[in-house]
Amino acid sequence: MRKSKAGKNPQYESVDEIHALVLHYFDECKGEVLRDAVGEPMLDRHAQPIIVGAKAPTVAGLALALGFKTTKQLKNYEPKKREYKEAVEYAWTELEKATEELLFDRDASNGARFTLMNHFGWQYNAEQEAKTPVVNIIGDIPKRKRGQELKKPAAQNDDGSVVVLTPGGASG
Numbered sequence: 001m002r003k004s005k006a007g008k009n010p011q012y013e014s015v016d017e018i019h020a021l022v023l024h025y026f027d028e029c030k031g032e033v034l035r036d037a038v039g040e041p042m043l044d045r046h047a048q049p050i051i052v053g054a055k056a057p058t059v060a061g062l063a064l065a066l067g068f069k070t071t072k073q074l075k076n077y078e079p080k081k082r083e084y085k086e087a088v089e090y091a092w093t094e095l096e097k098a099t100e101e102l103l104f105d106r107d108a109s110n111g112a113r114f115t116l117m118n119h120f121g122w123q124y125n126a127e128q129e130a131k132t133p134v135v136n137i138i139g140d141i142p143k144r145k146r147g148q149e150l151k152k153p154a155a156q157n158d159d160g161s162v163v164v165l166t167p168g169g170a171s172g
């Protein structure tokens with residue numbers, strides 16, 4: 001990659017160069033498997049390899065890996081060649097995917113939510129969440145006294161006639 005002038009976007013030699021920079025950045029984020037003296041992977045209590053040096057990919061990290069001076073430059077990148085723009089958009093999408101996956105990590109979900117809202121345009125709609133009906137299953141079960149039968153639910157046909165539903169599927 002040719003060096004970029006202060007405040008200018010980086011100049012790439014090829015689309016392959018952009019992809020190589022992106023792959024290198026995400027590989028660095030994965031960290032390395034911790035190995036014992038013999039070279040065998042060390043495992044945690046769940047028999048999973050212990051990873052050291054792993055870090056969550058970030059917008060700023062991707063921007064720097066691609067040679068940008070700021071995240072704003074990355075967001076506003078408009079090269080002369082369309083395939084360069086597409087390669088950077090692919091990198092941006094990979095970062096969004098990696099950030100989405102962090103939503104399932106209890107320790108990282110707040111940071112992931114912040115990043116998705118501030119850099120990827122995600123929105124949290126508390127009003128919509130408040131309108132979502134919550135079904136209280138236990139409270140919706142009719143109470144009855146010992147020996148008392150429950151009322152059978154009824155359904156109404158389009159013509160106004162009532163259909164009584166009985167256990168076993170027969171209607172009356």
